[in-house]
Amino acid sequence: MGFSVDFAGVLSGPPLHWLVTGFFTTIVVTIAASVLASLLALLLLGLRISDNRPARTIAAGIIELFRNTPFLVQMMFWYFAAFGLLPSGIRDWINADHSWATLPGNIPLVSPEFIASTWGLGMFSAVFIAEEIRAGLLALPKGQSEAALSQGFGHWASLRHVLLPQALTNSFQAVVGQYLNLMKLSSLATAIGLAEITYQVRQIESYNSHAIEAFAVGTGLYLLLGLAMGRLMLAFAPKRRDGRRGAEAGHAA
Amino acid sequence: MPPELDVIWRNLDYLLWGRMAQGEPGGLLLSVLIALASGVLALVGGIALAVLAWFSSGLLRRVLFVWADLIRGIPLIFVIFWVYFLVPALFGGAIPGTVSVILALAWFSAAAVMYSTLSGLEALSGGQREAALSTGLSEMQTLFVVLLPQALVNLVPSYVSLFASLIKDTSLAFIVNVPELTMVASQVNNRTQLYPTTIFLFTAALYFVLCGGLSLLVRKIMRRPVAASWD
Numbered sequence: 001m002g003f004s005v006d007f008a009g010v011l012s013g014p015p016l017h018w019l020v021t022g023f024f025t026t027i028v029v030t031i032a033a034s035v036l037a038s039l040l041a042l043l044l045l046g047l048r049i050s051d052n053r054p055a056r057t058i059a060a061g062i063i064e065l066f067r068n069t070p071f072l073v074q075m076m077f078w079y080f081a082a083f084g085l086l087p088s089g090i091r092d093w094i095n096a097d098h099s100w101a102t103l104p105g106n107i108p109l110v111s112p113e114f115i116a117s118t119w120g121l122g123m124f125s126a127v128f129i130a131e132e133i134r135a136g137l138l139a140l141p142k143g144q145s146e147a148a149l150s151q152g153f154g155h156w157a158s159l160r161h162v163l164l165p166q167a168l169t170n171s172f173q174a175v176v177g178q179y180l181n182l183m184k185l186s187s188l189a190t191a192i193g194l195a196e197i198t199y200q201v202r203q204i205e206s207y208n209s210h211a212i213e214a215f216a217v218g219t220g221l222y223l224l225l226g227l228a229m230g231r232l233m234l235a236f237a238p239k240r241r242d243g244r245r246g247a248e249a250g251h252a253a
Numbered sequence: 254m255p256p257e258l259d260v261i262w263r264n265l266d267y268l269l270w271g272r273m274a275q276g277e278p279g280g281l282l283l284s285v286l287i288a289l290a291s292g293v294l295a296l297v298g299g300i301a302l303a304v305l306a307w308f309s310s311g312l313l314r315r316v317l318f319v320w321a322d323l324i325r326g327i328p329l330i331f332v333i334f335w336v337y338f339l340v341p342a343l344f345g346g347a348i349p350g351t352v353s354v355i356l357a358l359a360w361f362s363a364a365a366v367m368y369s370t371l372s373g374l375e376a377l378s379g380g381q382r383e384a385a386l387s388t389g390l391s392e393m394q395t396l397f398v399v400l401l402p403q404a405l406v407n408l409v410p411s412y413v414s415l416f417a418s419l420i421k422d423t424s425l426a427f428i429v430n431v432p433e434l435t436m437v438a439s440q441v442n443n444r445t446q447l448y449p450t451t452i453f454l455f456t457a458a459l460y461f462v463l464c465g466g467l468s469l470l471v472r473k474i475m476r477r478p479v480a481a482s483w484d
Contacts, residue, residue: 068417068464069457070424072435077457080442081449187328191427198330211338215331222327 009210010217015200021105022200023221028107029117029196030183030225036122037182041129048134051155059130066127072188074124079116079192107195117189125182129175136171137163169238176233180226187222197221257451264441268456271432279432281459284423287355287433291423292416294359299366300405306371307396321364330428333357337429354426362419369411373404410471417467421460434459 009015047059066074083091094110101109108114140163148158168175190199201218205211254262261268271279278286306317324332336357341347377400385395424435432440438456442449 064465064468065461068421068468069460070421070435072424072427073438073453073457073460076435076439076442077450077453080439081453084449184326184328187330188425190330198328201334211334212342215334215338219327219331219335222331223323226326 005213006210007213007217009208010204010213015204015207015210015214017105018195018200018203019197019217019221021107022195022197024103024105025107025194026183026186026196026221026225028103028109029114029121029186029189029194030229032109032114032118033121033125033182033186034179036118037125037129037179040122040126041133044126044130045133048130049137049159063127063131066124067131071120071124071185072191075116075120075188075192078120079112083112083116113189113192113194116192117186117194121182121186121189124185125178128178128181132171132174132178133164133167135174136167136169139170140166165238172237176230179233180229183225183229184222257448260441260445260448261451261455267441268434268437268459271437277432280437281434283351283431284420284426284433284435285463287351287358287423287426287431288416288420291355291358291362292419294355295362295366295415295419296412298359298363300370300401302363302367303370303374304396304401306367307374308392317367321367324361324364329357329361329422330425332361333425333428336360350426350429350431354423354429354431358419358422361422362415365415365418366412369408369415370404373408373411374400376407377403410474413467413471413474417464417471420463420467424460 010019044059044062047055048063050056086094091112094112094115098108098110103109144166145158145163148162153162186194186196187198189196190202193199197218201214204214266273268280270282271277273279273282302317302321306314309317333354337348337350337353340353340356374396381399381403382395385399386392390398423433426433427436427439430436434456438452442452445452
């Protein structure tokens with residue numbers, strides 16, 4: 001019973017250095033994966049709502065596959081299996097030293113761990129983002145698409161100018177939630193050896209067994225990142241026509 | 254049999270139920286057991302918290318929501334760490350990894366159950382509550398006899414979806430070396446080294462069958478008009 005708390009063992013010397021680079025790595029992988037997720041989500045959404053049946057079926061299949069398997073298993077698949085299926089020339093290039101792609105604090109951007117984490121996070125989140133936006137589309141009254149079509153807009157033009165802007169406003173809060181989720185899920189990249197916050201926290205635990213203090217600092221860092229990201233993204237919330245921000249209209253998620 | 258499939262065949266029993274013969278369930282069986290145990294705890298705990306939030310106002314209600322947001326604001330892996338390290342530190346004596354994972358998942362999911370249950374209660378028309386109160390039922394009776402039974406029926410699909418997420422979340426038990434499906438699959442992968450693609454595709458397929466089956470079930474329930482036995 002009882003334990004004493006000593007933050008000096010965590011916030012000085014090598015542990016502090018590890019935490020700083022870990023924090024930085026989490027931020028970098030979150031940004032890289034968010035950009036990738038946004039592009040892939042657009043692509044998936046485009047396929048999922050196109051007027052071409054095979055395209056819709058393929059997109060629906062991909063979405064079901066990624067939604068119904070654990071992210072950790074997907075990440076292991078990309079890292080242990082898919083990476084090995086790449087041509088050996090590409091693998092050797094990724095494994096080589098890239099001083100130009102190494103951030104201060106020795107954070108390599110071209111490494112199997114970083115690439116697999118970014119790809120895994122991007123792909124997983126893209127599926128959820130695409131589905132949130134599609135839910136926003138499905139929630140629009142049927143009259144909206146009928147009115148657009150009757151005005152002479154084609155399938156894509158009606159989506160681009162009439163339906164998607166409204167759907168994005170409706171689903172903005174939920175989409176922000178998915179990007180926040182991406183950031184939190186990056187903690188699982190520790191399983192394939194990406195040296196982000198969680199990895200460093202576990203390293204401190206085995207280095208000087210200040211487990212509780214290290215977990216406290218790690219928890220604080222994730223909460224801080226989540227708050228900052230949430231604030232930043234809500235600043236971009238689309239305005240509703242009634243003047244309220246889209247985000248405030250929904251329930252707090 | 255091609256060696257890629259043979260590796261699954263030779264490890265099939267280990268992937269499905271671990272060392273069941275020695276009395277240590279593992280693999281898929283352990284994943285399902287963890288999900289069931291934490292699911293029951295989360296359901297009971299989450300509904301109890303929703304009831305508490307329903308009756309409370311001011312500070313207590315705010316504390317409940319801050320607690321739920323805090324839990325959902327940090328990665329699940331940290332919730333597992335906290336339970337795994339803090340419980341022994343506070344109460345002395347280590348707890349088995351499996352138990353700490355069950356408690357952590359239950360704690361994490363109870364917050365989601367609380368939110369769904371509250372929104373299910375709020376989605377019932379206000380007339381239900383007023384009618385019940387006007388027949389002379391107390392606030393307590395109104396909730397337990399009139400509102401909650403209706404809300405719970407409507408909430409079955411969302412509880413089933415939460416359970417599917419819970420099954421996927423059991424894979425995080427890997428982090429504290431609990432031999433559930435993901436852990437066992439990565440052990441088999443480390444031991445054989447040769448066929449990661451088959452091993453992880455097979456593992457993903459097992460989860461897919463379970464979770465995909467549950468989401469089909471949800472869709473089936475949702476399509477059926479809500480049984481209106483109470484009108």
